[in-house]
Every structure is written in C-alpha cells, then in structure tokens.
Amino acid sequence: MDILFENVSHIYQKNTPFEFKALEEVSFHIPAGSFAAIIGHTGSGKSTLIQHFNGLLKPTSGHIRMGDFNITAEKKVKDIMDLRKRVGVVFQYPEHQLFEETVEKDIQFGPKNFGLSQDKIDSRLPEVLKSVNLPEGLLSRSPFDLSGGQMRRVAIAGVLMMSPDLLVLDEPTAGLDPRGQKEMMDMFSRVHKETQRTTILVTHSMEDALKYADYVFIMNHGKLVMEGTPLEVFQKEEALNQVGLAVPEVIKFLHAFESRFGQSIPFKGQSIQELAKEMTEIVRRGVKDE
Amino acid sequence: MSNSVIIGQYVPGQSLVHRLDPRLKMIMVFLFIIFIFLANSWMSYLVLTLFALLSVVTTRIAPSFVIKGLKPVWFLIIFTFILHLIVTKEGDILFSIWNFDVYSGALWKGLEISLRFFLLILMTTLLTLTTTPISITDAIESLFQPLKRIRFPVHELALMMSISLRFIPTLMQETDKISKAQASRGVDFRTGTIKERLKAVVPLLVPLFVSAFKRAEELAMAMEARGYKGGEGRTKFRELKLKPMDVWIFILFIIVLITFWILRT
Numbered sequence: 001m002d003i004l005f006e007n008v009s010h011i012y013q014k015n016t017p018f019e020f021k022a023l024e025e026v027s028f029h030i031p032a033g034s035f036a037a038i039i040g041h042t043g044s045g046k047s048t049l050i051q052h053f054n055g056l057l058k059p060t061s062g063h064i065r066m067g068d069f070n071i072t073a074e075k076k077v078k079d080i081m082d083l084r085k086r087v088g089v090v091f092q093y094p095e096h097q098l099f100e101e102t103v104e105k106d107i108q109f110g111p112k113n114f115g116l117s118q119d120k121i122d123s124r125l126p127e128v129l130k131s132v133n134l135p136e137g138l139l140s141r142s143p144f145d146l147s148g149g150q151m152r153r154v155a156i157a158g159v160l161m162m163s164p165d166l167l168v169l170d171e172p173t174a175g176l177d178p179r180g181q182k183e184m185m186d187m188f189s190r191v192h193k194e195t196q197r198t199t200i201l202v203t204h205s206m207e208d209a210l211k212y213a214d215y216v217f218i219m220n221h222g223k224l225v226m227e228g229t230p231l232e233v234f235q236k237e238e239a240l241n242q243v244g245l246a247v248p249e250v251i252k253f254l255h256a257f258e259s260r261f262g263q264s265i266p267f268k269g270q271s272i273q274e275l276a277k278e279m280t281e282i283v284r285r286g287v288k289d290e
Numbered sequence: 291m292s293n294s295v296i297i298g299q300y301v302p303g304q305s306l307v308h309r310l311d312p313r314l315k316m317i318m319v320f321l322f323i324i325f326i327f328l329a330n331s332w333m334s335y336l337v338l339t340l341f342a343l344l345s346v347v348t349t350r351i352a353p354s355f356v357i358k359g360l361k362p363v364w365f366l367i368i369f370t371f372i373l374h375l376i377v378t379k380e381g382d383i384l385f386s387i388w389n390f391d392v393y394s395g396a397l398w399k400g401l402e403i404s405l406r407f408f409l410l411i412l413m414t415t416l417l418t419l420t421t422t423p424i425s426i427t428d429a430i431e432s433l434f435q436p437l438k439r440i441r442f443p444v445h446e447l448a449l450m451m452s453i454s455l456r457f458i459p460t461l462m463q464e465t466d467k468i469s470k471a472q473a474s475r476g477v478d479f480r481t482g483t484i485k486e487r488l489k490a491v492v493p494l495l496v497p498l499f500v501s502a503f504k505r506a507e508e509l510a511m512a513m514e515a516r517g518y519k520g521g522e523g524r525t526k527f528r529e530l531k532l533k534p535m536d537v538w539i540f541i542l543f544i545i546v547l548i549t550f551w552i553l554r555t
Contacts, residue, residue: 017352056470097472099496
C-alpha cells in the first residue's frame with residue numbers, strides 16, 4: 001500500500017487550555033512493499049501518527065493518501081471499514097485487547113467483523129498459527145490462561161488473519177525478553193518478505209531499525225526531523241544525539257575502532273562475524289607493517 | 291478523548307480562587323447551594339448571580355471555556371424551563387399560542403428554577419475547575435475529621451476517593467486505547483441497532499475490567515511494600531493551613547450572604 005502524507009498536523013483538544021500539537025506539518029512517502037521504521041522518543045508523536053494510518057484519527061489539517069483512500073480533516077472517510085480491513089495495526093501491548101472465551105474465537109473476531117467467510121478463516125488459520133508460532137492445541141484454551149508472550153502472538157494472529165496490505169507495528173517487542181524480542185522481529189521480517197506487503201515498524205530500538213528496515217524516519221516533538229536509509233541516517237551521530245537518540249551499538253563500535261586504529265570500516269549491514277574478520281585483518285596488517 | 295465535558299476537570303492557574311483554601315472553597319460552595327434554594331426575590335437572585343459572575347471573572351479562566359463546559363446541562367436547564375411553561379398554571383394569562391395559555395406564574399417559576407439550576411452547576415463546576423481533585427479529597431478528609439469520634443472511617447473514605455480520582459484519567463486512557471484497538475479489529479461503536487451496539491461494548495468492557503483488577507492488585511501490593519497500614523499516625527505531605535487571605539475572602543462571602551438575607555422578602 002502506497003502511503004503519502006502531505007503537511008499533516010494533528011492538534012489534540014483544539015481551542016481549549018489543554019490544546020496540544022502532536023503532529024506538525026509532517027510530509028513523507030512510503031512506497032508499497034517497503035519496510036519502514038519510525039523512530040522517536042516517547043511523546044514524539046509516533047503513536048498519534050500511526051492512528052492516522054487506519055483512520056482512527058483524522059488530521060487537523062493536511063492530506064493523507066493510503067492506497068486509494070483519502071483522509072482529510074473535512075470529509076468523512078469513505079468505506080472506513082474497508083480501510084481498516086486493509087491496514088492491520090498491532091498496537092503496543094496488543095494482548096490487552098483480548099476478550100473472547102477461547103483463543104480461536106479471539107483470532108477470528110477481527111476477520112468476522114470484516115466479513116470474511118468461515119471457509120476462508122478456517123483455511124487461513126493453520127498458516128497464520130504457524131507463522132506466529134502458536135501450537136494448534138492452544139486454540140480451545142482461554143486467552144487469559146496463556147503466558148504474556150503467547151497472548152501477544154494470539155493478538156498478532158488476529159491481525160495477520162485479515163492479510164492486510166499494510167501492517168503497522170507499534171513497538172511489538174516491548175516487554176519481551178531478549179530472545180522473545182528477536183523471535184518476534186524475525187517473525188515480522190519473515191511475514192514481510194513472504195507476502196510483499198508494506199510494513200511500518202514503530203520502535204525505540206536502533207538495532208531493530210538497522211537490521212530490518214529499508215527506510216527510517218526520525219520523529220521529534222511532532223516533527224519529522226530526518227529520513228533516509230538506515231545506513232545514511234545512522235551515520236549522523238551528532239544529529240541523532242541532538243534529538244536524544246543514540247546510534248546503534250555496531251556503528252558506535254566501528255566509530256570507536258576508527259578512532260583507535262585510524263582505519264574506517266564502512267558499514268554495509270555485515271554480520272558480527274564478518275565485521276570481526278575484517279577487523280582482525282586490519283589489525284594483523286597493522287602489526288605486520290610495524 | 292472527550293472534548294466538551296469539563297465538569298471535574300482541573301484547569302491549572304494561579305488566580306485568587308485557585309489559591310483559596312480548598313476547605314473554605316467547599317464550605318462556600320456548599321453554603322451557596324443552600325442559599326440558592328432560599329432565594330425568593332429578584333434582588334436576592336441578583337446578589338447570588340453577581341457573586342457567581344464575580345467568581346467566574348476572578349478565576350481568570352476564559353468565560354467561553356466555562357460556558358462550553360456547561361454544554362451538557364444547557365439542555366436540562368432549557369427543558370425544565372419549558373416544562374414549567376407547560377405545567378404551571380398560576381398568575382395571569384400572559385398570552386396564548388394555539389389555544390395554549392402561558393401564565394405569568396409559569397414564566398416566573400420557570401425562570402427561577404432554570405436560574406437556580408444554572409447557578410448550582412456553575413458554582414460546582416468552578417470548584418472543580420479551580421481545585422485539583424487531590425486537594426478536594428484532602429479538604430473532605432479534614433472537614434470530616436470530627437466524624438472519627440463516632441468511628442466513621444474518614445481516612446479510608448478519603449483514600450478511596452483519591453484512588454478513584456487518580457484512576458479516572460488512567461481508565462479513560464485505557465478505554466480510549468482499547469476502543470481504538472477494537473475499532474481497528476472492525477468493531478463499529480457508532481452505527482447499528484441498539485442490540486448491535488450493546489454487543490460491541492463487550493470487547494471493550496472485558497479487557498477494561500481485566501486491566502482494572504490487575505491495576506488494583508498492583509497498587510495494593512505497592513502500597514504494602516511501602517509500609518502503608520492505614521491512617522493511624524500518618525503525617526501529611528500537603529498540610530492545609532488557613533492564610534489571612536482565605537479569612538478575608540470568607541468574611542466577604544459572609545457579607546454577601548447577609549446582604550442576600552436582608553434582600554429576601
């Protein structure tokens with residue numbers, strides 16, 4: 001799904017003493033099929049931004065185009081249900097939205113609301129369960145009996161069932177242990193590659209953005225302050241520090257390496273092993289020269 | 291987020307009304323409400339209305355904002371007024387519309403009741419607009435202190451109140467969050483028959499209750515971990531002390547009430 005934001009602003013409780021500008025003149029374009037990351041501090045406007053993707057919020061001013069859907073301040077969004085069907089949003093702590101008696105019912109809740117036929121639901125279920133790594137044996141259990149991580153997978157399964165064109169993830173790894181975080185992100189990366197859908201990841205983690213995203217947006221105080229490929233953005237250490245963000249550990253380490261040994265290693269997404277090899281070579285060469 | 295209802299919403303400020311001792315403020319509002327129902331002449335109403343308007347001006351909150359906040363009760367005020375016009379049959383017939391007689395007594399009564407309503411809501415709204423919920427609770431705890439003699443659980447009641455007040459915004463946020471999450475899953479809260487809409491509330495209420503219970507448990511645990519064991523021997527961080535200014539304002543208020551009493555017929 002092609003996404004275009006043009007001068008989008010959002011003001012909460014306009015014309016009251018509590019007026020708050022959450023978004024200011026935000027413009028960007030996310031081409032269909034890409035994996036974009038939106039990074040920013042708490043209160044930078046990320047959460048407000050993602051609520052515009054499926055029409056939960058309308059901009060106070062500006063224009064949004066989501067595929068064929070237009071969202072503006074004045075007009076009611078046509079076929080909002082259709083938009084919400086095609087934009088799947090996984091909110092922060094999605095396990096808080098579970099309510100049905102069984103896991104199966106909860107996973108089917110969204111698809112049923114959007115009018116998917118029972119046949120289609122049944123045929124899609126095993127595949128979705130596999131991709132979120134939930135055993136079928138859990139289907140008849142109450143979602144409240146599951147562990148936190150499993151509950152989150154159930155909620156995500158409910159979103160994936162709709163096979164949306166755009167998948168929006170709001171800090172999907174918050175509160176998981178490091179291993180759970182990696183599994184979760186690998187799963188989203190796999191789903192993204194398999195289905196060629198557009199994915200938007202909202203995150204604090206520079207590491208995740210660097211590893212998974214093709215394009216990165218940095219937000220600060222409701223404004224879009226930087227954008228580019230992860231490699232471009234994460235080279236600008238000073239600018240990032242100014243908005244209270246740090247560059248990923250790998251890049252920090254490479255910078256430290258450069259200042260220590262006077263040799264720079266350009267980062268092109270190498271794995272830790274590959275980098276280690278390059279470094280040993282540089283260091284060995286250095287020793288030989290002396 | 292609700293944009294129009296401001297009853298119970300504190301607007302930060304530094305005005306005289308904001309800084310007034312919350313106990314005095316509550317006593318004044320309470321007395322004022324009683325006196326509204328004792329008013330019986332144009333002049334006495336005038337005194338009360340002037341006092342109320344003066345209070346609004348002193349808060350330095352934009353009057354338009356206060357008026358907007360009264361929006362939900364405008365309907366009630368107008369409704370009672372019209373009801374009086376229709377039902378009351380006292381005094382002379384003023385005029386008739388389609389065989390329907392409007393009596394002067396009805397007009398007077400309707401105006402009277404609407405004005406009482408308006409003043410009552412206005413003053414209580416001003417109280418909550420200028421006083422943080424926490425100081426209201428402090429004030430209640432302090433005012434009810436004498437009831438402790440008859441073993442009335444004043445402290446526990448005040449604690450319950452402050453906890454509920456503290457969690458109203460949290461629950462509102464939670465409701466907002468969950469209703470948005472469910473709306474993204476295709477729940478439609480706005481259209482459909484009454485039955486459908488009632489059904490749409492279930493996905494909202496269940497998660498809300500689950501999280502409320504969880505929160506209650508966590509709070510109880512956190513309080514115990516910090517050694518809470520009831521009000522016995524507990525000192526206060528925010529102590530209420532009367533300032534000279536409070537006394538002066540209260541004296542002024544009493545003078546207003548005396549004037550009011552004289553002007554009653």
